[in-house]
Amino acid sequence: MYTGYFATASNRGDWSEAIVLTDAESGDIIDISACRVTLTVRDDNGRNVLKASTDDGSITLPDLGTFQWEFSDDQMSGLCPGAYGVGVRISQDDRTVQLVIGSVNVMEGIDDQ
Template sequence: MYTGYLAPTSNRSDWTETILLEDSESGDVIDLTGCRVTLTMWDQQRCARLTADSDAGTITFPDVGYFTWDFPASTMAGLCPGAYQIGVRITRDERTVQLIIGNVNVMEGIDHQ
């Protein structure tokens, strides 16, 4: 499980992150076939502000061992600048693992053109 901060993002741009899952002992890439990945981002009042999941196609699997979330600028524009908590889980069959418990800072975009 990863805990910590994700790179800051802007509320005036797309937010795309790609994560690679590798076995910590062997270094082998983990096959995500048949997995469901979910993401929730909360504000300071613990209200969900962004959600994504692989069932809906808002999280995709671009290659073996990788998953990507992609929020367009139009969605990011609804976020106030500040610190948010983020969680990512992966489920296969009846087993669920928490992959990420962390924070991300959303910065106010400067260019309003």
């Protein structure tokens, strides 16, 4: 499981990240093409403020072992500046793994054009 921080995001722009899963011992890329991937972003009150999933296409699998999400600037504009918890889970058949427990800092965007 990964724990840590994502790069800072703006609440006036898209937020997109891609993660490549590799085997820790061999370095081989892990095939996740048959997996369900979900992501939840929570505020400091424990409320879910953003969600993404391979179920609805908001998380994609663009390359072998890679999953990617993108939240639009409209979705991000609903976030107040601050720190948010991020969780990612991956599932296949009846097995679910908590892949990521991390944080993202959201800053107030500055361009009003």
